[in-house]
Amino acid sequence: MSAFDESLFPFYEFAVQRAGVGIHAVNSEGRTIIYNDKMKDIEGLDLDDIRDLSILELFNFRQQPSTLMEVLQSGQEQLNIKQTYWNQNETEITTINNTYPIVNNGVLIGAVELSHDVTALEKFVLQPLTKDREPVLLNNIVAESESMKKIIATAKKAVRAKLPVLLVGEAGTGKDLVAQGIHHEVPVVDSSFYTLYCNRSDNQSIDRLATELKTDAPFTLFCERIDFLSIELQRKLLRILESSDLHKRQFIASIGEDPVELIASGSLLKELYYFFASFTIRFPPLRERKEDILPFVKRYLARRKESLGTALSNVADEVQELFLSYTWPGNIRELEMLLNEVASLSSAEITITFEMLPQHFRSKIAVMDEGAVPLPSFIMPSEKDLLPLDKFLREAESYYLQKALTIHDGNITRTANALSMSRQNLQYRLRKNKKGEEA
Numbered sequence: 001m002s003a004f005d006e007s008l009f010p011f012y013e014f015a016v017q018r019a020g021v022g023i024h025a026v027n028s029e030g031r032t033i034i035y036n037d038k039m040k041d042i043e044g045l046d047l048d049d050i051r052d053l054s055i056l057e058l059f060n061f062r063q064q065p066s067t068l069m070e071v072l073q074s075g076q077e078q079l080n081i082k083q084t085y086w087n088q089n090e091t092e093i094t095t096i097n098n099t100y101p102i103v104n105n106g107v108l109i110g111a112v113e114l115s116h117d118v119t120a121l122e123k124f125v126l127q128p129l130t131k132d133r134e135p136v137l138l139n140n141i142v143a144e145s146e147s148m149k150k151i152i153a154t155a156k157k158a159v160r161a162k163l164p165v166l167l168v169g170e171a172g173t174g175k176d177l178v179a180q181g182i183h184h185e186v187p188v189v190d191s192s193f194y195t196l197y198c199n200r201s202d203n204q205s206i207d208r209l210a211t212e213l214k215t216d217a218p219f220t221l222f223c224e225r226i227d228f229l230s231i232e233l234q235r236k237l238l239r240i241l242e243s244s245d246l247h248k249r250q251f252i253a254s255i256g257e258d259p260v261e262l263i264a265s266g267s268l269l270k271e272l273y274y275f276f277a278s279f280t281i282r283f284p285p286l287r288e289r290k291e292d293i294l295p296f297v298k299r300y301l302a303r304r305k306e307s308l309g310t311a312l313s314n315v316a317d318e319v320q321e322l323f324l325s326y327t328w329p330g331n332i333r334e335l336e337m338l339l340n341e342v343a344s345l346s347s348a349e350i351t352i353t354f355e356m357l358p359q360h361f362r363s364k365i366a367v368m369d370e371g372a373v374p375l376p377s378f379i380m381p382s383e384k385d386l387l388p389l390d391k392f393l394r395e396a397e398s399y400y401l402q403k404a405l406t407i408h409d410g411n412i413t414r415t416a417n418a419l420s421m422s423r424q425n426l427q428y429r430l431r432k433n434k435k436g437e438e439a
Protein backbone atom coordinates (compact mmCIF):
# COMPACT_ATOMS: atom_id res chain seq x y z
CA MET A 1 0.00 0.00 0.00
CA SER A 2 1.54 3.30 -1.05
CA ALA A 3 1.80 5.94 1.68
CA PHE A 4 0.92 8.57 -0.91
CA ASP A 5 -2.18 6.93 -2.33
CA GLU A 6 -4.52 9.93 -2.07
CA SER A 7 -7.56 7.81 -2.95
CA LEU A 8 -7.26 6.34 0.55
CA PHE A 9 -7.64 9.71 2.31
CA PRO A 10 -11.46 9.55 2.51
CA PHE A 11 -11.07 6.18 4.25
CA TYR A 12 -8.52 7.56 6.69
CA GLU A 13 -10.72 10.56 7.34
CA PHE A 14 -13.78 8.41 7.92
CA ALA A 15 -11.90 6.11 10.29
CA VAL A 16 -10.48 9.04 12.27
CA GLN A 17 -13.87 10.72 12.63
CA ARG A 18 -15.67 7.53 13.67
CA ALA A 19 -12.95 6.17 15.97
CA GLY A 20 -14.05 5.47 19.54
CA VAL A 21 -10.99 7.27 20.95
CA GLY A 22 -10.37 10.99 20.91
CA ILE A 23 -7.66 11.92 18.40
CA HIS A 24 -5.81 15.23 18.53
CA ALA A 25 -2.80 15.82 16.29
CA VAL A 26 -0.59 18.90 16.13
CA ASN A 27 2.14 19.83 13.68
CA SER A 28 5.67 20.69 14.75
CA GLU A 29 4.59 24.27 15.52
CA GLY A 30 1.87 23.04 17.81
CA ARG A 31 -1.01 23.94 15.49
CA THR A 32 -3.95 21.55 15.59
CA ILE A 33 -4.35 19.62 12.35
CA ILE A 34 -6.64 16.76 13.41
CA TYR A 35 -9.35 16.91 16.06
CA ASN A 36 -11.95 14.16 15.69
CA ASP A 37 -15.58 13.96 16.81
CA LYS A 38 -14.80 11.85 19.87
CA MET A 39 -12.23 14.41 21.04
CA LYS A 40 -14.89 17.07 20.54
CA ASP A 41 -17.25 15.05 22.79
CA ILE A 42 -14.56 14.71 25.42
CA GLU A 43 -13.31 18.28 25.51
CA GLY A 44 -16.45 20.10 24.42
CA LEU A 45 -14.46 21.99 21.78
CA ASP A 46 -14.71 22.15 18.02
CA LEU A 47 -11.91 22.05 15.45
CA ASP A 48 -13.03 25.54 14.41
CA ASP A 49 -12.56 26.75 18.00
CA ILE A 50 -8.97 25.66 18.12
CA ARG A 51 -7.64 25.51 14.57
CA ASP A 52 -6.07 28.93 14.80
CA LEU A 53 -4.77 28.62 18.32
CA SER A 54 -1.14 27.86 18.86
CA ILE A 55 -0.12 25.38 21.49
CA LEU A 56 0.83 28.35 23.67
CA GLU A 57 -2.80 29.30 23.89
CA LEU A 58 -4.04 25.76 24.12
CA PHE A 59 -1.71 24.09 26.54
CA ASN A 60 -3.30 25.34 29.67
CA PHE A 61 -6.72 24.17 28.63
CA ARG A 62 -6.65 21.20 30.95
CA GLN A 63 -4.77 23.17 33.61
CA GLN A 64 -2.40 20.23 33.54
CA PRO A 65 0.85 19.91 31.69
CA SER A 66 0.01 19.33 28.02
CA THR A 67 1.29 15.92 27.05
CA LEU A 68 1.20 16.94 23.38
CA MET A 69 3.54 19.81 24.11
CA GLU A 70 5.82 17.66 26.24
CA VAL A 71 6.03 15.04 23.50
CA LEU A 72 6.78 17.73 20.90
CA GLN A 73 9.59 18.98 23.10
CA SER A 74 11.08 15.65 24.12
CA GLY A 75 10.34 13.53 21.06
CA GLN A 76 9.49 10.73 23.52
CA GLU A 77 6.12 9.00 23.67
CA GLN A 78 4.07 9.23 26.88
CA LEU A 79 1.82 6.31 27.66
CA ASN A 80 -1.13 5.73 30.00
CA ILE A 81 -1.28 9.26 31.39
CA LYS A 82 -4.48 9.72 33.34
CA GLN A 83 -5.98 13.20 33.42
CA THR A 84 -9.07 14.56 35.10
CA TYR A 85 -10.29 18.01 34.20
CA TRP A 86 -13.38 20.08 33.66
CA ASN A 87 -14.15 20.62 30.02
CA GLN A 88 -15.74 23.62 28.32
CA ASN A 89 -19.21 22.40 29.27
CA GLU A 90 -18.09 22.24 32.91
CA THR A 91 -18.34 18.47 32.81
CA GLU A 92 -15.78 16.50 34.75
CA ILE A 93 -13.86 14.21 32.42
CA THR A 94 -11.29 11.53 33.11
CA THR A 95 -9.17 10.27 30.24
CA ILE A 96 -6.24 7.95 29.79
CA ASN A 97 -3.96 9.29 27.09
CA ASN A 98 -1.24 7.89 24.90
CA THR A 99 0.76 10.54 23.10
CA TYR A 100 3.26 9.77 20.34
CA PRO A 101 5.80 11.81 18.39
CA ILE A 102 5.36 11.59 14.62
CA VAL A 103 8.66 11.27 12.82
CA ASN A 104 9.03 11.37 9.06
CA ASN A 105 12.41 10.72 7.42
CA GLY A 106 14.10 11.23 10.78
CA VAL A 107 12.43 14.64 11.36
CA LEU A 108 9.87 15.29 14.09
CA ILE A 109 6.85 16.64 12.23
CA GLY A 110 4.28 16.66 15.02
CA ALA A 111 2.57 14.64 17.72
CA VAL A 112 -0.69 12.80 18.12
CA GLU A 113 -2.69 12.14 21.26
CA LEU A 114 -5.15 9.25 21.60
CA SER A 115 -7.57 9.84 24.46
CA HIS A 116 -9.67 7.11 26.05
CA ASP A 117 -12.65 8.52 27.91
CA VAL A 118 -12.90 6.56 31.17
CA THR A 119 -15.25 8.97 32.96
CA ALA A 120 -18.10 6.48 33.17
CA LEU A 121 -15.78 3.71 34.31
CA GLU A 122 -14.42 5.98 37.05
CA LYS A 123 -17.86 7.01 38.17
CA PHE A 124 -19.64 3.69 38.18
CA VAL A 125 -16.88 1.17 38.76
CA LEU A 126 -14.01 2.81 40.57
CA GLN A 127 -15.57 5.56 42.66
CA PRO A 128 -18.27 3.45 44.31
CA LEU A 129 -15.49 1.41 45.89
CA THR A 130 -14.65 4.41 47.99
CA LYS A 131 -18.20 5.38 48.79
CA ASP A 132 -19.97 4.61 51.96
CA ARG A 133 -21.86 1.42 51.71
CA GLU A 134 -24.18 2.66 54.42
CA PRO A 135 -26.42 5.70 54.09
CA VAL A 136 -24.52 8.97 54.39
CA LEU A 137 -25.17 10.57 57.77
CA LEU A 138 -24.35 14.20 58.47
CA ASN A 139 -22.35 13.11 61.52
CA ASN A 140 -20.13 10.87 59.38
CA ILE A 141 -19.04 13.55 56.94
CA VAL A 142 -15.46 14.70 57.48
CA ALA A 143 -15.81 18.11 59.15
CA GLU A 144 -12.70 19.14 61.00
CA SER A 145 -12.65 22.78 59.88
CA GLU A 146 -14.89 25.37 61.52
CA SER A 147 -16.60 26.11 58.18
CA MET A 148 -17.44 22.45 57.58
CA LYS A 149 -18.75 22.12 61.17
CA LYS A 150 -20.98 25.11 60.53
CA ILE A 151 -22.25 23.52 57.31
CA ILE A 152 -23.25 20.36 59.17
CA ALA A 153 -24.97 22.37 61.92
CA THR A 154 -26.94 24.44 59.38
CA ALA A 155 -27.92 21.31 57.45
CA LYS A 156 -29.34 19.83 60.66
CA LYS A 157 -31.35 23.02 61.28
CA ALA A 158 -32.72 22.83 57.72
CA VAL A 159 -33.89 19.26 58.34
CA ARG A 160 -35.76 20.35 61.48
CA ALA A 161 -37.34 23.30 59.68
CA LYS A 162 -38.23 21.12 56.67
CA LEU A 163 -37.59 24.00 54.32
CA PRO A 164 -35.92 23.94 50.90
CA VAL A 165 -32.13 24.16 50.98
CA LEU A 166 -29.67 25.69 48.53
CA LEU A 167 -26.10 24.33 48.49
CA VAL A 168 -23.56 26.71 46.96
CA GLY A 169 -20.00 25.72 46.16
CA GLU A 170 -17.40 24.71 43.61
CA ALA A 171 -17.52 21.22 42.09
CA GLY A 172 -16.30 18.46 44.40
CA THR A 173 -16.79 20.33 47.69
CA GLY A 174 -19.33 17.85 49.11
CA LYS A 175 -22.73 19.31 48.19
CA ASP A 176 -24.13 15.98 47.01
CA LEU A 177 -22.87 14.30 50.15
CA VAL A 178 -24.55 16.85 52.42
CA ALA A 179 -27.78 16.55 50.41
CA GLN A 180 -27.76 12.82 51.12
CA GLY A 181 -26.94 13.49 54.77
CA ILE A 182 -29.98 15.79 55.01
CA HIS A 183 -32.15 13.05 53.55
CA HIS A 184 -30.98 10.44 56.07
CA GLU A 185 -30.95 12.73 59.10
CA VAL A 186 -34.56 11.98 60.00
CA PRO A 187 -35.46 8.64 58.46
CA VAL A 188 -38.96 8.64 56.97
CA VAL A 189 -40.49 5.26 56.16
CA ASP A 190 -40.39 4.48 52.43
CA SER A 191 -38.82 7.81 51.58
CA SER A 192 -36.41 7.80 48.62
CA PHE A 193 -33.60 10.11 47.58
CA TYR A 194 -33.88 11.32 43.98
CA THR A 195 -31.26 13.28 42.12
CA LEU A 196 -32.27 15.43 39.17
CA TYR A 197 -29.09 15.80 37.10
CA CYS A 198 -29.61 19.16 35.50
CA ASN A 199 -28.64 19.31 31.88
CA ARG A 200 -29.18 22.44 29.80
CA SER A 201 -31.72 20.96 27.43
CA ASP A 202 -32.98 17.81 29.11
CA ASN A 203 -36.71 18.32 28.94
CA GLN A 204 -37.50 14.67 29.54
CA SER A 205 -36.17 14.35 33.08
CA ILE A 206 -38.12 17.45 34.12
CA ASP A 207 -41.26 15.88 32.63
CA ARG A 208 -40.56 12.62 34.49
CA LEU A 209 -40.16 14.63 37.66
CA ALA A 210 -43.56 16.25 37.13
CA THR A 211 -45.14 12.79 36.96
CA GLU A 212 -43.25 11.61 40.04
CA LEU A 213 -44.34 14.63 42.07
CA LYS A 214 -47.99 13.86 41.39
CA THR A 215 -47.75 10.69 43.49
CA ASP A 216 -48.12 10.75 47.29
CA ALA A 217 -44.78 9.07 47.99
CA PRO A 218 -42.47 10.94 50.36
CA PHE A 219 -39.02 11.74 49.05
CA THR A 220 -36.09 14.07 49.04
CA LEU A 221 -35.39 15.70 45.70
CA PHE A 222 -31.88 16.93 45.02
CA CYS A 223 -31.68 19.13 41.91
CA GLU A 224 -27.97 19.01 41.20
CA ARG A 225 -26.52 22.18 39.61
CA ILE A 226 -29.73 24.00 38.64
CA ASP A 227 -27.49 26.66 37.09
CA PHE A 228 -26.78 24.15 34.28
CA LEU A 229 -30.43 24.22 33.19
CA SER A 230 -31.56 26.67 30.53
CA ILE A 231 -33.65 29.52 31.96
CA GLU A 232 -36.67 28.10 30.18
CA LEU A 233 -36.27 24.75 31.95
CA GLN A 234 -35.61 26.52 35.28
CA ARG A 235 -38.98 28.23 34.84
CA LYS A 236 -40.61 24.89 34.13
CA LEU A 237 -38.94 23.28 37.15
CA LEU A 238 -40.14 26.12 39.38
CA ARG A 239 -43.74 25.71 38.21
CA ILE A 240 -43.59 21.98 38.97
CA LEU A 241 -42.05 22.47 42.42
CA GLU A 242 -44.49 25.20 43.42
CA SER A 243 -47.45 22.96 42.62
CA SER A 244 -46.04 20.17 44.81
CA ASP A 245 -46.78 19.51 48.49
CA LEU A 246 -43.88 21.21 50.23
CA HIS A 247 -44.62 19.66 53.63
CA LYS A 248 -44.21 16.09 52.48
CA ARG A 249 -40.95 16.53 50.63
CA GLN A 250 -37.53 17.87 51.21
CA PHE A 251 -36.28 19.94 48.28
CA ILE A 252 -32.58 20.62 47.87
CA ALA A 253 -30.71 22.26 44.99
CA SER A 254 -27.08 23.03 44.29
CA ILE A 255 -25.30 25.72 42.27
CA GLY A 256 -21.63 26.16 41.45
CA GLU A 257 -21.15 29.89 41.98
CA ASP A 258 -22.40 32.80 43.99
CA PRO A 259 -26.17 33.12 43.31
CA VAL A 260 -26.02 36.90 42.94
CA GLU A 261 -23.46 36.58 40.15
CA LEU A 262 -25.37 33.76 38.48
CA ILE A 263 -28.56 35.82 38.51
CA ALA A 264 -26.71 38.87 37.19
CA SER A 265 -25.19 36.85 34.34
CA GLY A 266 -28.56 35.39 33.40
CA SER A 267 -27.66 31.80 34.38
CA LEU A 268 -30.03 31.52 37.33
CA LEU A 269 -33.70 32.41 37.50
CA LYS A 270 -34.25 34.77 40.42
CA GLU A 271 -37.56 33.16 41.39
CA LEU A 272 -36.04 29.65 41.42
CA TYR A 273 -33.28 30.96 43.64
CA TYR A 274 -35.87 32.40 46.07
CA PHE A 275 -37.70 29.06 46.11
CA PHE A 276 -34.61 27.22 47.41
CA ALA A 277 -32.92 29.98 49.36
CA SER A 278 -34.67 29.63 52.78
CA PHE A 279 -31.53 27.81 53.91
CA THR A 280 -28.48 28.72 51.90
CA ILE A 281 -25.37 26.74 52.78
CA ARG A 282 -22.05 27.86 51.31
CA PHE A 283 -19.22 25.35 50.85
CA PRO A 284 -15.80 26.99 50.87
CA PRO A 285 -13.28 25.40 48.49
CA LEU A 286 -10.92 22.89 50.08
CA ARG A 287 -7.98 25.32 49.79
CA GLU A 288 -9.78 27.55 52.33
CA ARG A 289 -10.34 24.75 54.86
CA LYS A 290 -7.16 22.76 54.79
CA GLU A 291 -7.89 21.26 58.22
CA ASP A 292 -10.19 18.80 56.41
CA ILE A 293 -7.47 17.42 54.11
CA LEU A 294 -5.54 15.05 56.37
CA PRO A 295 -8.60 13.77 58.30
CA PHE A 296 -10.19 12.96 54.92
CA VAL A 297 -7.06 11.09 53.79
CA LYS A 298 -6.96 9.17 57.06
CA ARG A 299 -10.61 8.19 56.75
CA TYR A 300 -10.21 7.24 53.10
CA LEU A 301 -7.29 4.92 53.86
CA ALA A 302 -9.11 3.32 56.81
CA ARG A 303 -12.18 2.64 54.65
CA ARG A 304 -10.14 1.29 51.78
CA LYS A 305 -8.29 -1.00 54.15
CA GLU A 306 -11.55 -2.23 55.60
CA SER A 307 -13.29 -2.82 52.26
CA LEU A 308 -10.44 -3.93 49.99
CA GLY A 309 -7.78 -4.99 52.46
CA THR A 310 -5.12 -2.59 51.13
CA ALA A 311 -2.10 -2.19 53.38
CA LEU A 312 -1.82 1.60 53.02
CA SER A 313 -2.45 3.38 56.29
CA ASN A 314 -0.04 6.33 56.54
CA VAL A 315 1.15 9.30 54.58
CA ALA A 316 4.82 10.38 54.63
CA ASP A 317 5.43 13.81 56.20
CA GLU A 318 6.68 15.18 52.89
CA VAL A 319 3.46 14.11 51.13
CA GLN A 320 1.32 15.55 53.94
CA GLU A 321 3.05 18.89 53.43
CA LEU A 322 2.42 18.71 49.68
CA PHE A 323 -1.24 17.92 50.25
CA LEU A 324 -1.50 20.91 52.56
CA SER A 325 0.25 23.30 50.20
CA TYR A 326 -1.53 22.25 46.99
CA THR A 327 -4.60 24.27 46.00
CA TRP A 328 -6.95 21.39 45.00
CA PRO A 329 -8.94 23.10 42.24
CA GLY A 330 -11.14 19.97 42.04
CA ASN A 331 -11.60 20.02 45.82
CA ILE A 332 -12.21 16.79 47.78
CA ARG A 333 -13.15 14.95 44.60
CA GLU A 334 -9.69 15.63 43.18
CA LEU A 335 -8.06 14.46 46.42
CA GLU A 336 -10.21 11.33 46.47
CA MET A 337 -9.36 10.50 42.86
CA LEU A 338 -5.67 10.98 43.51
CA LEU A 339 -5.91 8.59 46.47
CA ASN A 340 -7.81 6.09 44.27
CA GLU A 341 -5.00 6.22 41.77
CA VAL A 342 -2.25 5.83 44.35
CA ALA A 343 -4.06 3.05 46.20
CA SER A 344 -4.92 1.07 43.09
CA LEU A 345 -1.25 1.00 42.07
CA SER A 346 0.03 0.09 45.53
CA SER A 347 0.73 -3.47 46.62
CA ALA A 348 2.32 -4.05 50.03
CA GLU A 349 3.26 -0.43 50.82
CA ILE A 350 2.04 0.90 54.15
CA THR A 351 2.97 4.57 53.69
CA ILE A 352 2.20 6.85 50.74
CA THR A 353 5.54 8.31 49.72
CA PHE A 354 6.39 11.03 47.21
CA GLU A 355 7.54 8.39 44.70
CA MET A 356 4.06 6.84 44.73
CA LEU A 357 2.37 10.05 43.60
CA PRO A 358 1.40 9.96 39.91
CA GLN A 359 3.47 12.00 37.47
CA HIS A 360 0.64 14.39 36.57
CA PHE A 361 0.26 15.40 40.23
CA ARG A 362 4.01 15.82 40.71
CA SER A 363 4.13 18.08 37.65
CA LYS A 364 1.43 20.30 39.11
CA ILE A 365 3.36 20.55 42.37
CA ALA A 366 6.55 21.34 40.43
CA VAL A 367 4.84 24.23 38.65
CA MET A 368 3.71 25.56 42.04
CA ASP A 369 7.22 25.23 43.50
CA GLU A 370 8.75 27.20 40.67
CA GLY A 371 6.51 30.03 41.73
CA ALA A 372 5.10 30.14 38.22
CA VAL A 373 2.06 32.29 38.00
CA PRO A 374 -0.72 29.94 36.95
CA LEU A 375 -1.92 30.80 33.50
CA PRO A 376 -5.35 32.19 33.07
CA SER A 377 -7.44 29.27 31.92
CA PHE A 378 -7.90 29.16 28.15
CA ILE A 379 -11.54 28.24 28.68
CA MET A 380 -13.06 30.73 31.08
CA PRO A 381 -15.94 29.67 33.25
CA SER A 382 -17.56 33.05 33.17
CA GLU A 383 -17.36 36.30 31.31
CA LYS A 384 -16.01 38.25 34.26
CA ASP A 385 -12.79 36.18 34.25
CA LEU A 386 -11.91 36.84 30.64
CA LEU A 387 -8.61 38.62 30.14
CA PRO A 388 -7.87 40.91 27.22
CA LEU A 389 -6.27 38.75 24.52
CA ASP A 390 -2.90 40.51 24.53
CA LYS A 391 -2.62 40.21 28.32
CA PHE A 392 -3.44 36.49 28.11
CA LEU A 393 -0.85 35.95 25.36
CA ARG A 394 1.79 37.90 27.34
CA GLU A 395 1.18 35.76 30.42
CA ALA A 396 1.18 32.57 28.36
CA GLU A 397 4.45 33.57 26.71
CA SER A 398 6.09 34.43 30.00
CA TYR A 399 4.99 31.13 31.52
CA TYR A 400 6.18 29.14 28.53
CA LEU A 401 9.58 30.81 28.42
CA GLN A 402 10.10 30.21 32.14
CA LYS A 403 9.17 26.54 31.74
CA ALA A 404 11.54 26.18 28.78
CA LEU A 405 14.35 27.82 30.76
CA THR A 406 13.76 25.49 33.70
CA ILE A 407 13.94 22.45 31.40
CA HIS A 408 17.33 23.70 30.16
CA ASP A 409 18.66 24.63 33.62
CA GLY A 410 18.47 28.34 32.86
CA ASN A 411 20.85 28.02 29.89
CA ILE A 412 19.87 30.76 27.40
CA THR A 413 21.61 29.24 24.38
CA ARG A 414 20.07 25.80 24.77
CA THR A 415 16.64 27.25 25.55
CA ALA A 416 16.79 29.52 22.49
CA ASN A 417 17.79 26.55 20.32
CA ALA A 418 14.92 24.47 21.67
CA LEU A 419 12.51 27.32 20.94
CA SER A 420 13.98 27.86 17.45
CA MET A 421 14.81 31.49 18.14
CA SER A 422 17.98 33.52 18.48
CA ARG A 423 19.59 34.15 21.88
CA GLN A 424 19.00 37.87 21.37
CA ASN A 425 15.33 37.35 20.64
CA LEU A 426 14.92 35.17 23.77
CA GLN A 427 16.76 37.71 25.96
CA TYR A 428 14.70 40.53 24.52
CA ARG A 429 11.44 38.67 25.27
CA LEU A 430 12.54 37.79 28.81
CA ARG A 431 13.42 41.43 29.49
CA LYS A 432 10.15 42.62 27.97
CA ASN A 433 8.11 40.18 30.06
CA LYS A 434 9.99 41.15 33.21
CA LYS A 435 9.26 44.83 32.58
CA GLY A 436 5.60 43.91 31.98
CA GLU A 437 5.46 42.14 35.35
CA GLU A 438 7.10 45.06 37.16
CA ALA A 439 4.84 47.62 35.49
Ligand SMILES: Nc1ncnc2c1ncn2[C@@H]1O[C@H](COP(=O)(O)OP(=O)(O)OP(=O)(O)O)[C@@H](O)[C@H]1O
Pocket residue numbers: 141142143148169170171172173174175176177178224225254256296332333336
Ligand atom coordinates in the same frame (compact mmCIF):
# COMPACT_ATOMS: atom_id res chain seq x y z
N1 LIG B 1 -16.46 16.42 53.85
C1 LIG B 1 -16.37 15.27 53.15
N2 LIG B 1 -16.22 14.11 53.80
C2 LIG B 1 -16.10 12.95 53.12
N3 LIG B 1 -16.14 12.86 51.77
C3 LIG B 1 -16.30 13.99 51.07
C4 LIG B 1 -16.45 15.26 51.72
N4 LIG B 1 -16.63 16.20 50.78
C5 LIG B 1 -16.61 15.57 49.61
N5 LIG B 1 -16.43 14.24 49.77
C6 LIG B 1 -16.33 13.24 48.68
O1 LIG B 1 -15.83 13.93 47.55
C7 LIG B 1 -16.54 13.55 46.38
C8 LIG B 1 -17.20 14.77 45.75
O2 LIG B 1 -18.24 15.22 46.61
P1 LIG B 1 -19.67 15.63 46.06
O3 LIG B 1 -20.07 14.79 44.90
O4 LIG B 1 -20.58 15.69 47.23
O5 LIG B 1 -19.31 17.09 45.52
P2 LIG B 1 -20.29 18.19 44.87
O6 LIG B 1 -19.97 19.48 45.55
O7 LIG B 1 -21.68 17.70 44.88
O8 LIG B 1 -19.72 18.25 43.38
P3 LIG B 1 -20.52 18.65 42.02
O9 LIG B 1 -20.93 20.08 42.15
O10 LIG B 1 -19.49 18.42 40.96
O11 LIG B 1 -21.65 17.68 41.90
C9 LIG B 1 -17.56 12.49 46.78
O12 LIG B 1 -17.03 11.21 46.51
C10 LIG B 1 -17.71 12.72 48.27
O13 LIG B 1 -18.02 11.49 48.90
